[in-house]
Amino acid sequence: MSEKNERNERNEKNETKTLQKSFFAPLLGWKALFEKPVTIRVPKEKREAAPRYRGFHINDWEKCIGCGTCSRICPTDAITMVEVPDMKQEYGMKPQRPTIDYGRCSFCGMCVDICTTGSLQMTREYIFFSHDANDFYYAPTERGLLDKEPSEIKVGWTRDESSELLDLDRILPDAMESSERIDSFVEFVKAYSKEQAVAEAARCVECGICVDRCPQHMRIPEYIKSIWKDDLKDALKWLLKGDEEQSNLGANPLSGVCGRVCTHRCEEVCTISHRGEAVAIRWLKRYIVDNVPIEEWNDAVSFDTSKTDKKVAIVGSGPAGLSAGYFLASMGYDVNVYESMNRPGGVMRYGIPKYRLPDEALDKDIAFIEAMGVKILTGVAVGRDISFDELKNRYDAIFISTGLTLGRSTRVPGSDHPDVVQALPLLREIRDYLRGEGPEPKIAKRVVVIGGGNVAMDIARSLARLQKMKYGEVNVTLTCLERTYEEMPADLEEIEEAIEEGITINPGWGPKEVIFFPDEDKIKGLKCVKCVEVFDENKRFNPKYDESQVSYFDGDMIIEAIGQAPDYSYLPEEWKAKIQFVGPRILTNNLRQTQIPWLFAGGDIVNGPDIIHGIADGYWAARGIDEYLDSNGNVEK
Amino acid sequence: MGEMKLFFGPNHPGLHGNFSVHMYVEGDTVIRARPVPGFLHRGFEKLMERRLWYQNLALIPRICVQEPDINEACYAMAIEKIAKVDVPERAQWIRMIVLELARIANHMWAFGGVGGPTGMYTSMYWSVSDRDKVLDLFEELSGARIYHMYIIPGGVRKDFPPHFEEKLVKLLDYIEGRLPEYETFVLKNRILHTRLRGIATIDTETCLKIGVTGIGLRATGVPYDIRKIAPYLFYDRVEFDVPTATEGDALARISLKPQEIRQSIRIIRQALEYMPSGPVNTKIADGNGLRIRVPKGMAYAKVESTRGEYGYLVVSDGEEKPYRVAVRGASYPQGLYGVEHLMPGTRIDDVPIWLDTMGVCAPEIDR
Incomplete structure (x- = not known):
């Protein structure tokens, strides 16, 4: 009775009673005699690793750009970047490839998850032996550590959306909508807020591929890191002084300008752009310049110089x-x-x-x-x-x-008319007018712009604004020889924004002649023929036309924005003759x-x-x- | 007979991990026992201060080799507390499944462990081969058998692979079928009874005094389990019991293990049922893995490991590396104080039994 009570009590309290010992219980072990052994007899038997297995690495050298992000995330410093001799040198690529020391590797797979191009992967291979310790130091290629045909290698751990370690989406600065910005010349892209800038700066992986691409080799990873650390004075120092140990290489005294209008070649090669959107290097630069008051610039940047008499x-x-x-x-x-x-x-x-x-x-x-x-x-x-x-x-x-x-002219019949204008002088007039330093330039109700570069975009978008402000509607047609937006020399961003602002873009047409109203000295429009090829086999500018396809673009005014030329008139002939020109x-x-x-x-x-x-x-x-x-x-x- | 000094460990079949006890013995009775930790000291806590938040994920599983997932879970949960991040529901359920699987694997390992000091190696062969089946599943899930590096701050690294749930259910059925065999073969075994009954005992008062939690405390009749007392993840949404015993000896502790495995299986089955679909992680901060920063703050996260309360105190000063991480290894009390205070008066061969059934894990003491 007492035993039963005890059991009940134990059950209520969910207590475990140790089992009674038994003489026969161990005999159960005999059962195992009739079972198959669980051990794997290597090398007779092989065990396939799981599909996600984090085994030896493979690296696609064609895809890899040598950015070194894998080596920076590696928790055990197992990955080092090694210079590869005789590697082709090109922008957006470093002549180095990762090398892994399997004596250190912890097979965590973070290198794969952060790989900017997706070239680095892990395989399901896990058995390797060698008497030579150096064999464990290995630069992954497509053939893997065991030197197999790429088709025979089974891929293991791969990056997917949830294991992604990069931040692929750019933080866009606030900007005015096209309907709003078309009414004025106010700078329509707003500067980053601190939160936005720091978050955008956190996307950088510090590879420095952008530095190689920048003509001035600006110290981009350094100043982005300073933004991320919220040390703007240090960031400004990187902008204005560059690398002090390399004679200020990378300094840019016009950082505020470049932060707005630079052609940002750096962003074109940004490693993040391989799988996502490039880091907004240009907007980050602008953020630094805009957010350090000019009074503090001297504290941040000073040069240790003494005067010379030259x-x-x-x-x-x-x-x-x-x-x-x-x-x-x-x-x-x-x-x-x-x-x-x-x-x-x-x-x-x-x-x-x-x-x-x-x-x-x-x-x-x-x-x-x-x-x-x-x-x-x-x-x-x-x-x-x-x-x-x-x-x-x-x-x-x-x-x-x-x-x-000096602007270039198309020299088509009728282009000597006063209403056929060069873009550059007109842009100058518009800026003087907006500053209140010049008269209002002549603005026609309908404008045709010839040219596919950034100057053409600038004048088209400027005129669109002036038209909107004066007449309440935009009527600008832009035409150029290049047949697609990609082929046009202007930035895609500019083209998109121009279209948003109501500018009609007609690529692929070559100007033929200016059409006038009959019996009147007033421009009616521009006659164009289809352009079938802009560059010849030698990649020289040599447009070919299909004269049978004709198009007319209506306009009271025609702007030529097809390129600019230098003016050397100030140089005396004696010096000019000594200078070599290309x-x-x-x-x-x-x-x-x-x-x-x-x-x-x-x-x-x-x-x-x-x-x-x-x-x-x-x-x-x-x-x-x-x-x-x-x-x-x-x-x- | 005079006093003699005997070295137990750092390498010994009755030990998991390198840990040593210097025993001063008279005959085969221990007069004094001095635990000598440090053989696995790699400076984990200090190393963590020098690595990025993400890089630490490769380091922390090593603090407890048999049950690495608790490290990942504590670390992640502490960071999430500081960063005030809501982890997606699915990730929380997955974490629960991982933690319970790890508990099963570790209890299996303990069955093997007890084979060492008692000389009952068959038990080791059986349980280690069954534990391997759990590791197979871990391999499927995380890509690695031991150091999973699977639970990350913000969730888990990847969702279940295809057909994982079926395989998991199959494994649970298998283990459930095996448990009675273990009970018959191991727990009813005369050798085990002779060697474990009344050996390496501890009472509730001593447990509380030196800080023993987990199975050590539960075997003295206290139903203390962090999953019940301070539920983390979704342990408050599932039904399970906390098995206890009253004897407080080695046999009671080992007898609790199959019961706990049964409860773990119960939890996993419920988790599989309640688990919604959806994302498995969320970002704890802006930026890429190299630039993750945890806001300034301090948090302690604890989980119930197989050996008791396991916790991480994480301090962040808002930078890209932790300012300080302190680990509460669950077996610290029993491994150090327990050996020093409770071993005198016992026999030489009872010392490994204590270390084993209390689950003394050397690296978590050494950190």
């Missing part, structure tokens, strides 16, 4: 000129920049529309360049107000960066020195139209001039 003249205050001035001033030179227009900035001031680059942003960058000691003499045109030879006498070296200021461009050496030792050149007249290339030219020219003047700039002479 003087340098710079002709043209565009990106290259200002950049050269900044770097020369940082080396202690006395720099004067000559600018023919009333305001400094060149194409940044007079070419790029206000809705992309407001004056305040440019002024902030230029203010700091001036604070460095660069004197900008505006309204002084070399060749008109001061002769080139006088410059030569007054200064120890001259840097010319006069840009592409087409319209000046040939220089690496340090932007022309055939005349004291004459350096940079910017669009050397490298074609691109702001960041101009800035790089300015940097290298400054180093070239420094070398030429035989002074390291830091020593009082």
Whole structure:
């Protein structure tokens, strides 16, 4: 009775009573005699690993770009990036591949989950032996550790949506809708908020592939990391001083401008763009410049320089000129920049529309360049107000960066009419008008723009805004030779935004003649023929037309935006004859020195139209001039 | 006969992991016992401060080799507490299944373990081969048999592979069928009774004094189980019992294991039933795996391991690496204090029985 009570009590309390021992119980073990052994007799028997098994790695070398993200996530430092000799060098790729030390590898598979291209995978192979420890140090290829045919290798652990370790989606800055932005020239892309910027910066994997691509080799991973750490002064230092150990390589005195309108080649090669959206490097740069007040710039960035007695003249205050001035001033030179227009900035001031680059942003960058000691003499045109030879006498070296200021004409019949206008002068007029410094330019109700580059987009979108403000509706037709949006030299982003703003884009047409109203000196439109090929086999510009396909685009005004040319009229013939030209461009050496030792050149007249290339030219020219003047700039002479 | 000093371990068939006890004996009676930890000290806690939040996932399972998942779960849960992240429901159920599977595997291992000090190796062969079947499933699920690295902050790394649930149910049925055999073969075995009954006893008061939890405490009659007392994951949504015993000796502890396995099976079956479909993880912060930051804060997360309360205290100063991680190894009390206070007066061959049935796990003491 008491035993029963005890059992009940135990049951209620859910208590386990130890079992009674039994003499016969162990005999159960005999049962195992009739069962099959569970051990696997290697190598006679083989056990297939599970489909997700995290075994030895394979790496597709065609896909791999050597970004090294696998080696950075590796918890045990098992992966090192090793330079591969004789590897083709191209942008967006590093000549290195991961090498794994299986003495350290913990087979966690994080390298696979974070692989930016998806080239690295794990297999279901897990047995390998060797007497030589070095055999366990292995650079994965498609053939795997056991050197098998790729088709025979069974893939194990792969990345999927839930194991993804990259952040593939870009954080878009707030922007005005097309209906809203078309009414004004207000900069329509808003700056990142702090939260947005830090979150966007957290997407970077610090591979540095962007640095190789940037003409100025800006220290992109470093300043993005500083944003992520919320140390904007440090970020600004990276922008304005670059790498101090490498003679300030990577510094960009026009970061505020580049943060808005740079051609951002860096984003084209961003490793994240292989599977997702590139890190918004340009907007992050803008975030830094916009969020450090100008008063604090000096604290963040100071150069340890002492003055030299050498003087340098710079002709043209565009990106290259200002950049050269900044770097020369940082080396202690006395720099004067000559600018023919009333305001400094060149194409940044007079070419790029206000809705992309407001004056305040440019002024902030230029203010700091001036604070460095660069004197900008505006309204002084070399060749008109001061002769080139006088410059030569007054200064120890001259840097010319006069840009592409002349527009090209289609020269089709009727293009000499006053209502057929060049894009560049019109853009200049529009910017002066918007600043209140010039008269209202003539704006037609219907406009045809010829050209498929960024200048064509700029003028089309500027005119669309002016039309909307004046007439309440947009009527701009853009036509170009290139047959697809991808083929057009303009950024896809620009094309998309232009379409959003109501601009009609007709790619693939070549202008034939300007059509006038009968008996009237008024333009009716543009006659075009189908363009079937823009470039010939040699990739030279040589458009071919199908004359049977004709199209008419209506417009009261026709804008030509088909390219720009340099104006060398300020150069005396004696010097011009000594300079070597390649087409319209000046040939220089690496340090932007022309055939005349004291004459350096940079910017669009050397490298074609691109702001960041101009800035790089300015940097290298400054180093070239420094070398030429035989002074390291830091020593009082 | 004079006093002699005997080294037990660090390598011994009766031990899992390298742990040593210096025994001062007279005859075969232990006069004093001094635990000597440190053979598996790799500085886990300090190492964690130097690694990224994600990188630590490859390190923490090593703190307890037999039952690595509790480390991952504690670490993840503590981080989620600090970051105030809601883990998707499916991930929570999956974690429960993983933790219970790990408990089954570990109890199986313990059946094998007890074979060492008692000389009953058949029990080891049986249970280790059955444990392998659980590991097969872990391999299917996580891609690795021992160090799963499967539970991550924010959820789990991947969803179930195809046909996993069927395989899991099949395994549960198999283990359920095997349990009576274990009971007959192991728990009724005379050898075991002779060697374990009344050996390595501990009472409730001592348990509470030195901090023993888990099966050690439950074998003295206290139904203390964190899954009941402070339910984490969805343990409050499933029905299960907490088996206890009153004897407090080695036999009682080993006898609780099949009961606990039965409860684990019950929990897994319910989890499979209640589990919704959906995402299996959520991001704990913006950015890629290299740039995950946990907001400033401190949190302690604890789970019921096979040896008792297992917990992680995680401190974050808002940077990309932990500021401090402290691990409460479940077998710390019984492995250090227990050996020192309770071993004197017992026989030499009872020391491994204590270490074994209390589940002393060397790396979690050494950390």
